[in-house]
Amino acid sequence: xxxxxxxxxxEKYESxxxxxxxxxxxxxxxxxxxxxxxxxxxxxSELEHELSEEExxxxxxxxxxxxxxxxxxxxxxxxxxxxDFYRYDDDPAPYHFFCPRFEYKNKAQKKLDGETExxxxxxxxxxxxxxxxxxxxxxxxxxxxGNNWAKPTDITNHELHTRLIHLSNLALAKYNARNDQGAxxxxxxxxxxxxxxxxxxxxxxxxxxxxxxxVDTSNCPAIIFQAHVWDRTLSEKPSxxxxxxxxxx
Numbered sequence: 049x050x051x052x053x054x055x056x057x058x059e060k061y062e063s064x065x066x067x068x069x070x071x072x073x074x075x076x077x078x079x080x081x082x083x084x085x086x087x088x089x090x091x092x093s094e095l096e097h098e099l100s101e102e103e104x105x106x107x108x109x110x111x112x113x114x115x116x117x118x119x120x121x122x123x124x125x126x127x128x129x130x131x132d133f134y135r136y137d138d139d140p141a142p143y144h145f146f147c148p149r150f151e152y153k154n155k156a157q158k159k160l161d162g163e164t165e166x167x168x169x170x171x172x173x174x175x176x177x178x179x180x181x182x183x184x185x186x187x188x189x190x191x192x193x194g195n196n197w198a199k200p201t202d203i204t205n206h207e208l209h210t211r212l213i214h215l216s217n218l219a220l221a222k223y224n225a226r227n228d229q230g231a232x233x234x235x236x237x238x239x240x241x242x243x244x245x246x247x248x249x250x251x252x253x254x255x256x257x258x259x260x261x262x263v264d265t266s267n268c269p270a271i272i273f274q275a276h277v278w279d280r281t282l283s284e285k286p287s288x289x290x291x292x293x294x295x296x297x
Contacts, residue, residue: 164189171197180252181274181295183242198242198252211279212241216255219275219292233257236270249279254295 123132125147133152136143142157153161167189175184180198203209217235224232236256244250253275262268276290 164192168192168195180242180244180276181240181254183252196244196246198244201241201243201251203238203241209238211281212238212251212253212255215251215277215279215287216253216273216275218287219253219277219289220257220273222289223273223292230261231259232261233271233273234260239272247278249282251275251277251279253277 126149128147128149130150130152133143133145133154136152136154139154140156142160143152143154144157145152167187171187171190175197178184183198183200186195186197186199201208201212203212213235216238220233220235227233234257236258239254239256241254242252244252255273255275256270257273258265258268258270272295273292274295275292278288278290280287
C-alpha cells in the first residue's frame with residue numbers, strides 16, 4: 049500500500065522529469081538555432097567574398113581596357129598600327145579611323161557603309177531622268193555628307209515662301225527683259241521648289257505666271273515657269289538668276 053510520502057515522491061519525480069525534458073528541448077533548439085546562424089553567417093561571408101573577387105576582377109579588366117586605350121591614344125600617329133583598333137571590331141556603334149598609312153573600320157561601320165551604298169545606288173537609279181526642279185526626297189541612309197543632290201523645299205514656311213516669291217519676280221524680270229515675243233509676264237503663284245546645299249541657298253523654283261498684255265487677264269491661262277536662282281541675301285550681295293524659262297510641255 050502506497051503512502052502519501054510515496055505519492056508525493058512520485059509526483060515530484062514526474063515533475064522534475066518533465067522540467068528536464070522541456071529544458072533539454074530548449075537547449076537543443078538553442079543549439080540548432082546557433083548552428084543555423086553560424087551557417088548563415090558563413091554563407092553571407094562566402095557570398096561577400098565572391099562578390100568582392102568579381103568586383104575586383106571587373107575593376108582590373110576596366111582598368112586594363114582604359115590603360116590599353118590610353119596607350120594607343122598617346123602614340124604618335126606614325127607609330128599607330130591597324131591592330132591597335134581591333135578592340136573595336138565587335139562594338140555595336142560604328143567606328144572609323146583613317147590616317148595616311150591605313151584605314152580601319154569595325155564591323156558595324158562596314159555594315160553601315162554597305163547599307164549606305166545600296167541606298168545611294170537605288171536613289172540614283174530612281175532619279176536618273178529627273179531634273180533638279182522635280183527632285184524627290186533623299187532617303188535617310190542615302191543622305192550622307194558630300195552628296196549635293198537637289199531636295200524638296202517646304203514652301204509652306206511663311207518666311208521662305210515670301211523669299212521664293214521675291215526670287216521668282218527677279219527671274220521673271222530677267223525673262224521679260226530678254227523676251228522679244230511682246231508678252232510681259234507677271235507672277236501668279238508658287239507651285240513648288242527644291243534646293244541644293246552648295247552653293248548655299250540655291251533654289252530651283254517652279255511657279256505660275258500670266259501675260260499682263262493679254263486683253264482679258266482674268267481668263268488668261270497661267271504659264272508654268274522654272275527658275276534657277278542663287279539667293280545671296282545672307283552674304284548681303286545681289287541674288288543671281290542662273291536661268292528662267294517656260295517649262296517644256
